Amino acid sequence: MYSREIDGEVLTLAASGWTYDYTFVLYDFETESLWYHLEGQDGLTCIGGLYKDRTLPEFESTKTRWNQWKADHPQTTFLNNTSE
Amino acid sequence: MKAASKSMSIFWVATLFSLACTTAPEGVAEPNVEEENDRFIIVDRTGKRWDVSHAFQKYQMNPSEFQFGVGPNAIRPILNPRHLEPGQSGYPADHSTFLILGTTLEEETRSYSIDKLTFHEVADEKFGEVHVAVAY
Numbered sequence: 001m002y003s004r005e006i007d008g009e010v011l012t013l014a015a016s017g018w019t020y021d022y023t024f025v026l027y028d029f030e031t032e033s034l035w036y037h038l039e040g041q042d043g044l045t046c047i048g049g050l051y052k053d054r055t056l057p058e059f060e061s062t063k064t065r066w067n068q069w070k071a072d073h074p075q076t077t078f079l080n081n082t083s084e
Numbered sequence: 085m086k087a088a089s090k091s092m093s094i095f096w097v098a099t100l101f102s103l104a105c106t107t108a109p110e111g112v113a114e115p116n117v118e119e120e121n122d123r124f125i126i127v128d129r130t131g132k133r134w135d136v137s138h139a140f141q142k143y144q145m146n147p148s149e150f151q152f153g154v155g156p157n158a159i160r161p162i163l164n165p166r167h168l169e170p171g172q173s174g175y176p177a178d179h180s181t182f183l184i185l186g187t188t189l190e191e192e193t194r195s196y197s198i199d200k201l202t203f204h205e206v207a208d209e210k211f212g213e214v215h216v217a218v219a220y
Binding site: 001002003004005010011012013014015016017018019020021024025026027034036038045047048049052053056059060061062063064065066067069070071073074075076077078079080081 | 115126128129130134135136137138139142143145149150151152153154155156157158159160161162163164165166167168169170174175176178179180181182183184185186187188189192193194195196197198200205206207208214215216217218219
């Protein structure tokens with residue numbers, strides 16, 4: 001889970017269609033810069049394009065089972081996009 | 085615990101392999117690499133060209149090791165995430181055990197099924213005034 005804000009701009013991130021080392025390479029719609037989670041780095045690093053060498057910081061998130069998450073966070077919302 | 089989007093699931097390995105086979109049966113995963121005056125361009129299955137010179141020169145990412153190249157429209161992100169509140173129709177039962185990615189930001193706690201994230205790879209979200217890419 002990463003910030004998608006840089007220099008006051010908001011980026012729209014998506015899969016580029018490429019992978020590297022079995023990890024998705026992302027890109028942003030606005031500048032078509034490439035973003036990648038480099039081994040040992042926190043966040044996404046811009047590996048090419050307008051924002052090269054800049055980083056989008058990572059936010060804390062938890063991978064767990066729904067029943068555990070719900071027990072710990074009774075008011076959690078749940079993503080419900082079903083048509084895409 | 086941090087849950088980073090480091091490695092692809094078996095689902096996506098199989099799906100990308102299938103997509104790549106459909107569009108370029110002679111070369112499933114390998115990119116078409118063009119070298120022009122110290123610049124390295126990789127060309128995806130749609131013909132789109134991506135300059136990976138900096139990735140190579142700064143981060144030692146070998147252009148020939150970028151894989152699949154199914155094009156940026158093959159995996160569509162979730163651009164308008166919609167969330168259910170507790171008690172709403174479709175909200176999961178408390179005892180369900182599917183995998184989720186959860187987070188709390190800006191005093192909002194949200195969760196995303198891993199299956200859904202796997203299919204789209206990214207959900208472009210906003211928590212309060214904070215814009216976030218939820219990726220898995």
